[in-house]
Amino acid sequence: MADDSTPPETKLTRTKERWAREGRFLTGRTARPESERLPPGQHLTQDWPVLDLGVTPDIPLQRWRLDIYGAIDNPVFWDWAEFMRQPQSTVISDIHCVTTWSRYDNEWTGLTTRDLVAITQPQADAGFVVLHSYDGYTTNLTLEDFAAEDALLVHTWARKPLEAEHGGPVRLVVPHLYFWKSAKWLQGIEFLTKDAPGYWEVRGYHNRGDPWAEQRYSE
Numbered sequence: 575m576a577d578d579s580t581p582p583e584t585k586l587t588r589t590k591e592r593w594a595r596e597g598r599f600l601t602g603r604t605a606r607p608e609s610e611r612l613p614p615g616q617h618l619t620q621d622w623p624v625l626d627l628g629v630t631p632d633i634p635l636q637r638w639r640l641d642i643y644g645a646i647d648n649p650v651f652w653d654w655a656e657f658m659r660q661p662q663s664t665v666i667s668d669i670h671c672v673t674t675w676s677r678y679d680n681e682w683t684g685l686t687t688r689d690l691v692a693i694t695q696p697q698a699d700a701g702f703v704v705l706h707s708y709d710g711y712t713t714n715l716t717l718e719d720f721a722a723e724d725a726l727l728v729h730t731w732a733r734k735p736l737e738a739e740h741g742g743p744v745r746l747v748v749p750h751l752y753f754w755k756s757a758k759w760l761q762g763i764e765f766l767t768k769d770a771p772g773y774w775e776v777r778g779y780h781n782r783g784d785p786w787a788e789q790r791y792s793e
């Protein structure tokens with residue numbers, strides 16, 4: 575369950591913190607999405623690696639809840655049936671992970687963040703969003719990045735229920751940023767008037783994470 579305790583360190587989280595200190599994988603090149611599909615320093619993979627803090631929360635659908643709250647006019651606290659009654663969209667997009675793998679043409683189905691914003695009505699001074707996950711993970715986005723046209727809360731991948739190892743029952747997908755911004759096992763979405771850096775953002779990773787600008791690490 576999500577709580578306020580810091581998730582445990584593992585070999586992988588320690589390695590990734592070291593990469594941030596060393597500036598690992600930075601190429602110094604830049605590329606434009608229009609001219610090249612693969613961002614600088616990335617390589618293509620056909621399979622779909624699993625990356626997380628090392629714990630896969632088990633969330634039966636009858637216990638699953640999504641809390642959406644903070645600087646919004648219409649907070650919602652959905653159970654599974656209510657969440658599934660929201661508007662449904664399907665988007666195909668590419669994944670770019672900061673550990674340098676990319677995966678093309680993933681078919682995602684769920685509630686777009688645009689529809690979510692229309693439902694919850696962020697207040698005029700709400701410029702930031704923090705995602706809270708069932709494993710204790712957090713990550714932050716500007717409201718603008720969160721509400722990107724192709725971002726969505728996903729329950730279905732390639733027409734099958736999203737597997738637990740990839741963040742099921744529900745994860746966020748924000749395709750235009752490195753994949754650490756796409757929180758798995760989503761439990762809460764908090765709208766804020768001030769930015770609040772999340773798990774990786776306070777451990778050497780970039781606050782925004784644009785793969786085309788190679789925003790891997792914080793300065």
Ligand SMILES: Nc1nc2c(c(=O)[nH]1)N[C@H]1C(S)=C(S)[C@@H](COP(=O)(O)O)O[C@H]1N2
Nearest residue numbers: 623624625626627707711740754756757758
């Ligand atoms: N809740 C949660 N979400 C998370 C993470 C995590 O540890 N916990 N890891 C992030 C990172 S670093 C990556 S690269 C992607 C990996 O998603 P995947 O395992 O489906 O490939 O999930 C992101 N979302």
Ligand SMILES: [Mo]
Nearest residue numbers: 625671672754
């Ligand atoms: Mo990652």
